[in-house]
Every structure is written in C-alpha cells, then in structure tokens.
Amino acid sequence: MKSRQYLLAKRPVGTPTAENWDYVETELAPLGKNQISVKVLYISLDPAMRGWMNDGKSYIPPVGIGEVMRAGGVGQVIESTDDNFAPGDYVYGGFGVCDNAVISTQGVHKVDPKLAPLERYLGVLGMPGMTAYFGILDTGQPKAGETVVVSGAAGAVGTVVGQIAKIKGCRVVGIAGGEEKCRYLVEELGFDGAIDYKNGDVKTGLKEQCPDGVDVFFDNVGGDILDDVLTRINMKARIVICGAISQYNNTTPVKGPSNYLTLLVNRARMEGIVVFDNIENYGKAAAEMATWIAQGKLIAKEHVVEGLATFPDTLLMLFRGENFGKLVIKVDHAQ
Amino acid sequence: MKSRQYLLAKRPVGTPTAENWDYVETELAPLGKNQISVKVLYISLDPAMRGWMNDGKSYIPPVGIGEVMRAGGVGQVIESTDDNFAPGDYVYGGFGVCDNAVISTQGVHKVDPKLAPLERYLGVLGMPGMTAYFGILDTGQPKAGETVVVSGAAGAVGTVVGQIAKIKGCRVVGIAGGEEKCRYLVEELGFDGAIDYKNGDVKTGLKEQCPDGVDVFFDNVGGDILDDVLTRINMKARIVICGAISQYNNTTPVKGPSNYLTLLVNRARMEGIVVFDNIENYGKAAAEMATWIAQGKLIAKEHVVEGLATFPDTLLMLFRGENFGKLVIKVDHAQ
Numbered sequence: 137m138k139s140r141q142y143l144l145a146k147r148p149v150g151t152p153t154a155e156n157w158d159y160v161e162t163e164l165a166p167l168g169k170n171q172i173s174v175k176v177l178y179i180s181l182d183p184a185m186r187g188w189m190n191d192g193k194s195y196i197p198p199v200g201i202g203e204v205m206r207a208g209g210v211g212q213v214i215e216s217t218d219d220n221f222a223p224g225d226y227v228y229g230g231f232g233v234c235d236n237a238v239i240s241t242q243g244v245h246k247v248d249p250k251l252a253p254l255e256r257y258l259g260v261l262g263m264p265g266m267t268a269y270f271g272i273l274d275t276g277q278p279k280a281g282e283t284v285v286v287s288g289a290a291g292a293v294g295t296v297v298g299q300i301a302k303i304k305g306c307r308v309v310g311i312a313g314g315e316e317k318c319r320y321l322v323e324e325l326g327f328d329g330a331i332d333y334k335n336g337d338v339k340t341g342l343k344e345q346c347p348d349g350v351d352v353f354f355d356n357v358g359g360d361i362l363d364d365v366l367t368r369i370n371m372k373a374r375i376v377i378c379g380a381i382s383q384y385n386n387t388t389p390v391k392g393p394s395n396y397l398t399l400l401v402n403r404a405r406m407e408g409i410v411v412f413d414n415i416e417n418y419g420k421a422a423a424e425m426a427t428w429i430a431q432g433k434l435i436a437k438e439h440v441v442e443g444l445a446t447f448p449d450t451l452l453m454l455f456r457g458e459n460f461g462k463l464v465i466k467v468d469h470a471q
Numbered sequence: 472m473k474s475r476q477y478l479l480a481k482r483p484v485g486t487p488t489a490e491n492w493d494y495v496e497t498e499l500a501p502l503g504k505n506q507i508s509v510k511v512l513y514i515s516l517d518p519a520m521r522g523w524m525n526d527g528k529s530y531i532p533p534v535g536i537g538e539v540m541r542a543g544g545v546g547q548v549i550e551s552t553d554d555n556f557a558p559g560d561y562v563y564g565g566f567g568v569c570d571n572a573v574i575s576t577q578g579v580h581k582v583d584p585k586l587a588p589l590e591r592y593l594g595v596l597g598m599p600g601m602t603a604y605f606g607i608l609d610t611g612q613p614k615a616g617e618t619v620v621v622s623g624a625a626g627a628v629g630t631v632v633g634q635i636a637k638i639k640g641c642r643v644v645g646i647a648g649g650e651e652k653c654r655y656l657v658e659e660l661g662f663d664g665a666i667d668y669k670n671g672d673v674k675t676g677l678k679e680q681c682p683d684g685v686d687v688f689f690d691n692v693g694g695d696i697l698d699d700v701l702t703r704i705n706m707k708a709r710i711v712i713c714g715a716i717s718q719y720n721n722t723t724p725v726k727g728p729s730n731y732l733t734l735l736v737n738r739a740r741m742e743g744i745v746v747f748d749n750i751e752n753y754g755k756a757a758a759e760m761a762t763w764i765a766q767g768k769l770i771a772k773e774h775v776v777e778g779l780a781t782f783p784d785t786l787l788m789l790f791r792g793e794n795f796g797k798l799v800i801k802v803d804h805a806q
Binding site: 193194197341358363377378379380384389390391392393394395396397398399400401402403404405406407408409410 | 677693698712713715718723725726728729730732733734735737738741742743744745748
C-alpha cells in the first residue's frame with residue numbers, strides 16, 4: 137500500500153514555510169501484530185501542531201525530523217490484525233498528515249458515521265470539543281449570571297466553549313476576527329455579544345459588551361487580547377489558558393501578560409489545561425454534547441478544505457485567523 | 472496634641488523622591504466619639520505602600536494628595552472616648568506615617584507587649600505574617616515532600632512563607648539578594664537552599680537547588696525571577712502571586728511573564744492573593760504562629776530603623792532589597 141505523506145523536514149523559525157515539509161510517496165510496511173491499515177478521509181488541523189514542530193520539552197514529545205507530521209484523523213480500516221477492528225470500520229486515530237497509514241491500534245477508536253458526519257469526530261465530538269468541555273466546565277467553573285469571554289471564539293474550541301457557557305446560563309461574549317464571524321456568533325450560536333478584533337479596539341469592545349466585568353476568560357489567543365481582558369476581570373475571576381495562537385510563530389520571546397497583577401488585585405486565577413488529562417471522561421462528555429446537539433443547543437461548525445496537497449497552506453489559515461469553525465482537510469483519493 | 476506627619480504631596484513617577492512628600496507638624500483635632508489619640512511607637516513599611524501612592528483602582532483606594540501616608544503601626548493610647556480602650560493600652564492600627572495620631576477605633580485592636588516585642592505585631596504577628604500564612608497554606612497548598620520556592624525570601628513575608636513550608640515537610644529554597652541573607656536563610660531559618668540573585672544566575676541556581684522541579688512558587692518579586700521559575704515548574708504547580716516589588720517603580724509597562732505558557736504545558740495555576748480576605752481567621756492564624764514561635768519552629772526577624780524623619784529613605788530600602796526581615800521605623804519622641 138502506498139502513502140502520500142508530509143514529513144517534517146526542518147524545524148521552523150517563525151511561520152512554517154514550504155521548506156519545512158517534505159511531501160513524499162512511500163510504500164507502507166506490511167501490518168505487524170495488532171495493527172490496521174487505514175484509508176485516511178479527514179485530517180484535523182490544530183494550533184497545537186505548531187508546538188509539536190518545535191524541539192524541546194512540552195506536554196508531548198516533538199515530531200522528529202523526517203517523521204510524518206503528527207495529526208488526528210478519521211478514516212476507514214482496509215486491513216486489520218486486531219480482532220477489535222474489521223475492514224470497513226470507521227476509526228479515529230493519530231494517523232498523521234497522509235492519505236494512507238499503517239498504525240498500531242492503541243489509541244484508535246471506532247466512530248459511527250450514522251450518528252454524525254465523519255469530520256465532526258475531529259471537532260465537537262473530538263479533541264477540540266473535549267478541550268472546550270473540560271476547560272470551561274472544570275477549570276472555568278461558570279455560574280449562571282456570570283460573564284464569560286472567549287477568544288478565538290469562531291474556532292473549533294471557541295464555538296463550543298461559548299455555547300456551553302450559554303447552556304450554563306452565562307452572558308457570553310466572543311472575540312473573533314471579522315464581521316462575518318462576529319455576526320455568526322451572535323445570530324447563529326446565540327452569543328450575547330461579539331468583539332471584532334480586526335476592526336476596532338478590544339478594550340472598548342469589552343467595556344461595551346461586559347458592563348459587569350469578566351468572570352471567566354477562556355483564552356486561545358494570548359498576546360494583547362489576554363492583556364486587554366485582564367484589565368476587566370472581576371474578583372475571583374478564572375482565566376483558562378488553552379492556547380496562545382497569536383504567539384506560536386513568534387521569533388521573539390512570547391509576549392507575557394503585562395497586566396497579570398490584576399490577578400492579585402482581584403484574587404483571580406490563571407490556569408493551564410491540556411485535554412489529555414480527562415481521557416477517562418471523554419465518553420461522558422461526548423454523550424452530554426451529543427444530547428445538546430440533538431436538542432439543538434449546540435451547533436457544530438466545520439471548515440473543510442479539500443486535498444492533502446493543500447496542507448502547508450491550509451495549516452497557515454489557523455494562524456491568519458481564516459478558519460471558521462473546526463478546520464479539517466478532506467483527503468483526496470484516486471478512485 | 473501635635474503630630475509630625477508625612478503627607479503625600481505628589482504622585483510618584485518611578486521611584487519616590489523627596490518631592491513626593493510633605494513633612495509637616497500639625498495640631499491634631501480633639502477627639503470625637505469612639506476615637507483614641509495614640510503615641511505611635513513603630514511604623515510598618517511595606518511594598519504595598521508604593522501601590523497606594525498611585526492613582527487608580529486597586530484593592531483599596533489610593534492615598535489622596537495632601538493626606539497622611541497610610542501605614543500600619545503600633546502605639547500607646549493617650550486618650551480615649553471608646554470604653555474598649557484605656558490610656559496606656561498598646562494598640563495596632565492604621566495610624567499612618569506620623570508620631571501621634573487621632574483615629575476612630577474601628578479596625579484598631581490591642582496588642583500585648585508581654586507576649587511579644589511590639590514591633591513583632593507588624594511582622595510575623597501582623598499583616599506580613601497573615602499574608603504568608605494564608606498565601607502559602609490556602610493558595611499554595613504545599614504537601615510534604617514537595618519543593619517550595621519563595622522570592623523576596625529574606626523579607627517580612629518570605630521568611631515566614633519558607634518556615635511554614637518547612638513545618639509542612641517541604642523542601643524549601645529561597646531567592647534573596649546577597650550572601651549574608653542567603654546564609655541566614657539556610658543556617659538560621661533552616662531553608663534547604665538559597666539562591667543569591669545578585670550574585671549568579673537564578674536559572675542555574677534553580678537547576679541546582681530544585682533537582683525535582685518546583686511545586687509551589689510564592690512570588691513577591693515578579694519580573695525576571697518569575698520568568699525563571701516558570702521554566703522549572705512541575706505538573707499541577709501552584710504559583711502564588713503576592714507581589715512584584717521589582718516592577719512597582721517601573722515607568723515602562725510591567726514585565727509580564729513571557730513563560731506563562733508553561734502553565735499550560737504543566738496544567739499549573741497562578742493565583743493572586745490579598746490578605747484582607749482572611750480577616751475573620753486572623754486570630755486562628757496568629758495563635759498557630761505564636762505556638763510555632765514558642766516551639767522554636769518559627770523565627771521572627773525585624774529590621775528596625777530609628778527616626779520618623781528617615782521615612783523617605785527607609786521606604787526605598789524595600790525596593791533596593793536592603794531590608795533583612797520585616798522593615799519598621801521606631802518613632803523618635805521627645806522625652
């Protein structure tokens with residue numbers, strides 16, 4: 137079985153470019169014990185991928201030079217040496233940025249295309265949904281009547297965070313780039329307000345949209361937006377640090393939050409989250425979110441780009457703020 | 472009754488200078504209902520005073536221009552119109568930077584010179600002690616065997632934080648300025664290690680002194696030291712933000728912690744504290760600390776400077792890192 141693959145050729149300095157990738161075609165090894173071969177159908181593109189391209193200690197090891205770029209995906213089993221998986225099964229796993237993969241079945245699980253479109257298992261029903269669910273509920277601890285602000289609000293995680301906070305009875309304000317996204321958050325997802333950081337001052341927007349201050353801030357963006365929100369936090373506010381996409385391509389040091397001493401004045405808390413810590417509770421979370429989806433309380437949004445070869449460019453959409461909902465590549469396969 | 476007083480003449484830009492103060496002698500008003508006149512004996516000098524000199528929203532209102540500079544103090548009652556206080560009583564209260572005061576008795580409480588030297592009620596048995604006690608125990612939550620690092624370790628709060636963490640069975644490392652302070656922390660207070668930030672690299676010191684990483688960081692200093700410690704934190708670390716004395720005289724924006732994303736990687740927490748939130752539990756804390764002092768487990772250290780007129784200079788010792796233990800002024804009175 138052949139596979140087209142994106143290998144990490146070189147660690148990026150700043151924004152990844154063509155020279156960071158090798159796009160190759162390889163003959164895959166035959167299956168070993170407890171392995172499957174998979175036809176990859178959808179590939180998940182996530183801000184965290186930028187971190188995996190760097191060397192150095194993080195919550196998981198970096199991708200090695202010459203290795204297939206790490207990515208979650210959904211695909212269909214072609215062959216299997218594991219009794220739990222049969223050809224034809226649809227599965228979620230870390231297949232990487234490629235069109236076919238041979239992989240050990242540890243960490244692979246089946247998904248049901250009758251319950252949800254396959255790409256949704258990379259969004260609301262996948263890592264971003266889990267990140268949002270545990271981050272906002274366990275770490276953010278929103279209470280009815282509180283004001284919740286989320287940055288990267290139109291992204292895979294942000295859309296879910298805001299909708300869950302609405303379900304919990306909060307006033308929800310999203311920070312996103314562009315009028316279309318902001319309108320969508322309010323009109324389609326039911327956010328109480330949206331602030332367009334590309335068109336106006338975030339501080340002014342926060343004053344207008346959060347007259348009672350900010351009780352919970354779920355931050356995907358970092359940089360100036362984090363600093364602006366820190367000036368508006370309430371007593372005992374919770375700031376959930378999920379990511380800092382504005383800083384991932386920096387060639388200079390990350391911009392730390394100059395206003396962090398508002399944590400002191402307000403006895404507030406800033407806490408980091410990593411979704412994998414909740415792995416034993418994914419099932420419960422997925423069931424609750426599936427119920428909300430069925431009840432129309434939680435709307436899923438995916439942004440699908442076609443073609444494996446678009447990968448280097450499509451990845452950059454995340455850092456330019458161009459994706460609208462969960463960004464996935466739909467893999468093209470010869471008939 | 473006459474009073475020598477330091478009034479805030481002008482809000483400082485950067486480090487306070489002579490022009491920020493008016494040193495005046497005033498005739499105090501006669502006592503109103505429920506008031507006392509007090510001969511002030513010791514005045515507490517605290518890093519927080521720098522913040523009170525600024526305009527703008529904080530956890531308490533700023534000192535007004537032309538008002539007596541706010542300060543805690545210990546003194547002796549001269550006259551009283553409150554049945555709870557009699558001439559001769561020793562009292563703690565917010566008397567301000569002055570040698571005599573007339574003040575409402577709300578917030579004033581008696582202290583016992585037989586139980587402890589009077590200046591100690593401004594240190595271990597006062598605000599710094601309470602700050603240390605509740606900050607390290609409630610917010611830091613140190614567990615036996617964990618590594619606790621404290622900055623400003625030789626100061627009023629830091630000395631107590633470190634000793635309480637030792638009592639709780641932790642490995643304790645202090646960051647302080649100068650060989651003498653570092654030796655004192657280890658040899659007299661029983662810290663496991665000390666890092667002299669004025670003589671060598673804090674990062675290297677942390678590597679050497681905290682081979683198992685940092686579980687709790689109690690930060691009084693901010694700036695580069697906070698950033699250095701963030702590179703060494705463990706999973707689920709707790710960072711207690713008590714102050715940022717390195718930043719209080721900045722004329723440029725505060726240096727935010729560039730390494731704050733280690734909070735994410737390590738699912739760690741950064742939380743601000745203000746001592747006043749624990750006011751209903753001060754008694755319990757003071758009793759426990761008095762017991763530790765009696766058992767020889769907690770050593771109090773005060774740094775006494777004589778003379779009210781030294782105030783503008785003595786205050787700056789805090790920002791130059793020159794105090795060694797709790798800094799107080801012993802007020803001079805004509806015989």
